[in-house]
């Protein structure tokens with residue numbers, strides 16, 4: 001299969017690269033890294049990426065960020081960071097991808113743990129994750145041409161332990177290998193409309 005992995009150079013994207021690149025042709029996409037550069041927050045840049053890469057069998061997205069802070073102090077603008085930097089970019093990757101994804105292909109988006117196991121200050125990220133999880137469940141039932149869509153929702157990765165130090169007290173940390181298996185199931189398996197939780 002020919003597989004686009006957006007955010008391939010990141011902690012999460014790298015797990016998908018490691019899980020899939022032995023068996024498939026992986027096109028690594030990043031903002032400044034990878035085989036192809038794209039700004040997923042710019043729809044013209046998404047279109048240019050698809051035009052450059054051409055037809056593919058699978059698209060994986062492992063990007064996004066939001067606002068961290070208490071809900072009582074949060075502004076609408078801060079809340080919208082989760083929508084604008086995590087939800088919309090990944091949804092747009094799907095909406096713009098239909099002309100490029102082969103019959104029976106798949107889209108795999110990335111959400112995260114915070115809408116099932118919240119932390120203080122995490123409501124923006126929780127909402128973004130919930131939106132993405134809901135999108136794949138809702139979209140799966142009317143995807144054309146046998147195309148599948150799923151989300152991977154990991155706990156904090158071992159390799160990201162330092163980055164999130166102090167924020168996720170008591171949370172388990174998951175291995176990159178286990179997260180990679182979820183991307184393998186999403187891309188190489190047969191399920192659709194699923195949120196693959198890695199806890």
Ligand SMILES: NC(=O)c1ccc[n+]([C@@H]2O[C@H](COP(=O)([O-])OP(=O)(O)OC[C@H]3O[C@@H](n4cnc5c(N)ncnc54)[C@H](OP(=O)(O)O)[C@@H]3O)[C@@H](O)[C@H]2O)c1
Nearest residue numbers: 007009010011012030031032033040063064112156157160
């Ligand atoms: N890390 C965790 O423990 C964890 C757990 C659960 C969920 N998640 C979620 O997984 C996603 C990825 O997290 P991460 O920790 O892997 O992030 P990361 O290590 O910071 O990597 C982000 C990747 O996305 C790319 N990227 C960033 N902005 C982009 C843009 N505008 N257009 C295209 N590519 C862009 C970066 O490319 P460049 O390298 O070229 O800049 C990089 O490859 C996030 O949504 C995060 O919430 C992470």
